[in-house]
Amino acid sequence: MKKKHAELAEVFNADESMTDWHDETLWWIRQKRDRSAHNIPEWEQLRQWASDIKAHTLSNLDYYLEEFERNAIANGIKVHWARDAAEHNAIIAGIIRENGVSRVVKSKSMLTEECHLNDHLKDLGIEVVDTDLGERIVQLRDEPPSHIVLPAIHLKKEEVSKTFHQKLGTELGNHDPVYLTSAARDHLRERFIEAELAITGVNFAVANTGEFVVCTNEGNADMGAHLAKVHIAAMGIEKLIPSQKHLGVFTRLLARSATGQPITAYTSHFRTPARGRAIHIVLVDNGRSRLLGQEDFRNSLKCIRCGACFNTCPVYRRSGGHSYHTAIAGPIGSILSPNLDLKANADLPFASTLCGSCSNVCPVKINIHEQLWKWRQVIADKKQFGLFKRLSMRVTATVLSSPFVYRITGRMARWVLRNWPAMINRKSINPWYKQREMPEAPKESFREWYVKNGQL
Amino acid sequence: MPSMKVGLFVPCYIDQFYPQVAIATLQLLQKLGCDVVVPLEQTCCGQPLANSGFSKLTKGCEKNFVANFAGVDYVVAPSGSCVLHIKEHLPDGKSPSLSTHIRSTIYELTEFLTDVLKVEKLEAYFPYKVGFHNSCHGQRGLGLSSMTELNMPGFSKPAMLLGMVDGIQVQLPERQDECCGFGGTFCVFEEAVSVKMGKDRIREHQSNEVDVITGCDVSCLMHLEGLLKRQGSKIRVMHIAEILNCQ
Numbered sequence: 001m002k003k004k005h006a007e008l009a010e011v012f013n014a015d016e017s018m019t020d021w022h023d024e025t026l027w028w029i030r031q032k033r034d035r036s037a038h039n040i041p042e043w044e045q046l047r048q049w050a051s052d053i054k055a056h057t058l059s060n061l062d063y064y065l066e067e068f069e070r071n072a073i074a075n076g077i078k079v080h081w082a083r084d085a086a087e088h089n090a091i092i093a094g095i096i097r098e099n100g101v102s103r104v105v106k107s108k109s110m111l112t113e114e115c116h117l118n119d120h121l122k123d124l125g126i127e128v129v130d131t132d133l134g135e136r137i138v139q140l141r142d143e144p145p146s147h148i149v150l151p152a153i154h155l156k157k158e159e160v161s162k163t164f165h166q167k168l169g170t171e172l173g174n175h176d177p178v179y180l181t182s183a184a185r186d187h188l189r190e191r192f193i194e195a196e197l198a199i200t201g202v203n204f205a206v207a208n209t210g211e212f213v214v215c216t217n218e219g220n221a222d223m224g225a226h227l228a229k230v231h232i233a234a235m236g237i238e239k240l241i242p243s244q245k246h247l248g249v250f251t252r253l254l255a256r257s258a259t260g261q262p263i264t265a266y267t268s269h270f271r272t273p274a275r276g277r278a279i280h281i282v283l284v285d286n287g288r289s290r291l292l293g294q295e296d297f298r299n300s301l302k303c304i305r306c307g308a309c310f311n312t313c314p315v316y317r318r319s320g321g322h323s324y325h326t327a328i329a330g331p332i333g334s335i336l337s338p339n340l341d342l343k344a345n346a347d348l349p350f351a352s353t354l355c356g357s358c359s360n361v362c363p364v365k366i367n368i369h370e371q372l373w374k375w376r377q378v379i380a381d382k383k384q385f386g387l388f389k390r391l392s393m394r395v396t397a398t399v400l401s402s403p404f405v406y407r408i409t410g411r412m413a414r415w416v417l418r419n420w421p422a423m424i425n426r427k428s429i430n431p432w433y434k435q436r437e438m439p440e441a442p443k444e445s446f447r448e449w450y451v452k453n454g455q456l
Numbered sequence: 457m458p459s460m461k462v463g464l465f466v467p468c469y470i471d472q473f474y475p476q477v478a479i480a481t482l483q484l485l486q487k488l489g490c491d492v493v494v495p496l497e498q499t500c501c502g503q504p505l506a507n508s509g510f511s512k513l514t515k516g517c518e519k520n521f522v523a524n525f526a527g528v529d530y531v532v533a534p535s536g537s538c539v540l541h542i543k544e545h546l547p548d549g550k551s552p553s554l555s556t557h558i559r560s561t562i563y564e565l566t567e568f569l570t571d572v573l574k575v576e577k578l579e580a581y582f583p584y585k586v587g588f589h590n591s592c593h594g595q596r597g598l599g600l601s602s603m604t605e606l607n608m609p610g611f612s613k614p615a616m617l618l619g620m621v622d623g624i625q626v627q628l629p630e631r632q633d634e635c636c637g638f639g640g641t642f643c644v645f646e647e648a649v650s651v652k653m654g655k656d657r658i659r660e661h662q663s664n665e666v667d668v669i670t671g672c673d674v675s676c677l678m679h680l681e682g683l684l685k686r687q688g689s690k691i692r693v694m695h696i697a698e699i700l701n702c703q
Contacts, residue, residue, distance in 0.1 A: 010648035019652060027631070034604060043607040312605065314635045318652045351646060353639025353653075354507065355592035360605035373507065380509030393510045400468065400505075401516020403497040410472040431647040436654075436682030439473045446466050446475035450494050454482070 002325055002344060005351040009319035022154065023317040029150075030311040032260025033361065040256070049249050051365035054302035057207075057240055058292060064207040064240045065283065071210025072281060075272045082284045085115035091282050092117060092199065092232055093124055099230050101196040107214070107221035108132040109201025110148050110305055111234045111284060113327040114340075117199075128199070129191045131220040133184055140167045146321025148328055149258050149307035154320050188220070198224030202235035202281070203304070204250055208243040211271035212281065215254060215264040222268050232280045233270065237288050238301040250304060253363035257306040287339050296374045300335050302364040309358035309368055315351055324348060331358035335371040338379070346384040349375035410445055417441035462490040463528035465562070467538045467674070468500035474674050480701040481534040481565055487701075488573055495524035503541035507640045511545065518546055526554050530572065531562040534697045536594020536672045537640075539564045543598070564598055565697055566672055570613040575620070582702045583623030587666035587691075588615060589657065589680065590633040591673035600672060604633050614672055614696055621699060629660035638679040654683045661691065669693045 037043045069079050082088035106128050130139045134151035145151030157175045164170040170183045200221045204213040214221045225231040255261040273279040310316050310330035321329035326337040334348035349372045358368040399409050418441045427434045466478040485492045502514030525531050533539050542562050548555045569575045594600045601612035618626050637653025677693040
């Protein structure tokens with residue numbers, strides 16, 4: 001069985017200095033985000049507008065999807081529909097085959113990660129090179145990304161240097177970031193020039209013009225799409241916005257929330273294929289319409305994948321992306337993943353203290369921490385817990401429902417803690433006690449004190 | 457000051473393990489002229505069950521809660537977290553008007569002091585350096601103070617009250633509203649991360665050389681206290697009510 005978040009987080013925490021480094025690096029980005037957001041007086045208003053635009057679009061998704069399709073086709077884009085990950089992968093593999101292509105580059109797309117496209121294509125003998133630097137680093141290491149915006153944030157430059165030495169033949173022990181980036185650049189340039197087909201994600205699709213927008217800081221999506229004959233864009237159906245005039249709200253929010261930049265370095269609009277070229281767009285559902293049908297969870301479809309909730313999350317910062325064992329980690333992943341596979345991801349809504357910081361940084365005001373709470377209820381209702389937990393909760397409920405039983409139990413617990421602490425203070429049975437002392441048990445509860453002294 | 461009937465809600469773990477916090481809250485409210493009622497059959501708000509996913513098992517707690525707190529003008533508790541749970545999750549049940557009344561008149565102690573009693577001065581003396589811990593449910597859930605994520609003017613109800621205490625020196629940690637990692641059952645089911653978060657909070661207060669860490673939620677303080685004691689630290693934890701009630 002797959003390891004759960006708590007176990008994987010414990011492994012991550014075994015190296016405390018690494019955990020500190022991970023925490024501090026992401027906190028630094030959170031601070032950059034704060035400075036950038038607080039410099040915009042109308043920031044909270046922008047968040048509200050973004051949230052409202054998304055709410056409107058989601059409520060009329062069928063209409064806008066059809067409008068987008070109509071306009072995209074009129075622009076010369078080939079539109080495909082995929083019900084799930086398997087269809088998405090099959091469509092993309094089909095296009096690659098039809099074009100008789102063997103060299104493919106791909107820029108960042110969390111959707112293709114969600115659908116495990118790379119593995120699928122690899123099985124078919126098609127090699128895909130990820131061109132986002134962070135993505136390429138984790139790809140060379142045969143690892144999944146650990147963050148949706150900063151895929152290799154779990155690695156220090158020394159690790160990257162080792163990987164590059166092994167895979168790209170760079171100097172052993174040369175950790176200089178400029179040297180390493182330049183080596184990656186040379187390596188990727190070759191791939192771009194050779195590539196016959198480019199896959200990109202989609203940040204926003206505009207219904208009234210049939211265009212789509214891809215945001216990157218490295219320009220790698222543009223290089224792939226402009227050099228290759230065929231461009232395939234993979235897009236979740238929730239990425240739509242009604243019209244171009246709404247775009248500015250999101251581009252102002254996206255980069256500031258993600259990294260604290262005023263705007264991404266490249267915000268590219270794709271509308272019509274150049275002569276002799278082709279653009280395909282794959283519109284993917286993969287559980288999204290199921291979310292749309294659930295009032296409690298539909299707001300999660302507003303997500304623009306900025307990663308702000310990751311950077312602010314005190315749990316994510318101290319457990320690392322891989323502990324979430326899903327393509328999309330962090331707080332947003334913890335509310336999206338149960339929809340994809342409740343059983344496999346039942347631990348994720350519990351990987352949170354419900355502190356609420358995620359909801360506060362979210363540029364589209366997704367009530368993330370409330371949805372985490374709601375998923376917990378669904379998980380308990382669907383009996384995704386072991387018998388021990390279910391029984392212990394029942395016992396707790398019985399004790400707390402009866403004032404008399406509660407008082408007796410409380411008195412007993414305090415007596416044991418005072419007179420027989422060894423029974424409870426054992427690291428093997430009491431996770432609290434592993435690294436913390438138990439609270440001191442007083443002789444009298446407040447109630448007992450009050451009955452004696454309160455009415456004086 | 458008008459006399460108002462205030463029901464003192466003493467969360468279960470405070471009742472059992474931190475009676476001094478409830479005593480301080482009671483005395484403070486009485487000093488400020490409230491007619492305080494302590495319903496003797498109260499137990500727990502049900503939050504530990506609900507946050508674990510078992511909100512369907514909280515009916516007994518809720519029924520008991522409503523029965524205990526029917527008939528008071530306000531319900532006040534020295535715990536932002538429990539108050540937030542009642543405010544957000546107390547269902548209407550068999551007595552909808554009572555539940556609505558409770559949900560809209562339940563207050564965490566410091567917001568009750570600032571927003572309802574509108575306290576402007578306190579007879580309190582506490583000559584120590586105090587680190588303040590912003591607890592998430594109180595801060596973000598109840599809005600006890602401004603939040604660093606939001607673009608909003610800065611304020612803090614608990615800090616305002618601490619400012620009325622003579623001799624006190626209050627210090628916020630650098631990450632002024634980062635979670636301590638308690639998180640209810642999170643503290644045992646995610647032990648490693650919970651402890652790491654708590655240790656990081658403590659480190660900041662230690663570097664500020666505080667004598668005491670205070671806050672509006674005993675649960676967070678209990679977690680930090682457990683870590684401090686294991687480390688053999690001299691820093692004590694005290695609930696804000698104990699400081700505001702100190703003379």
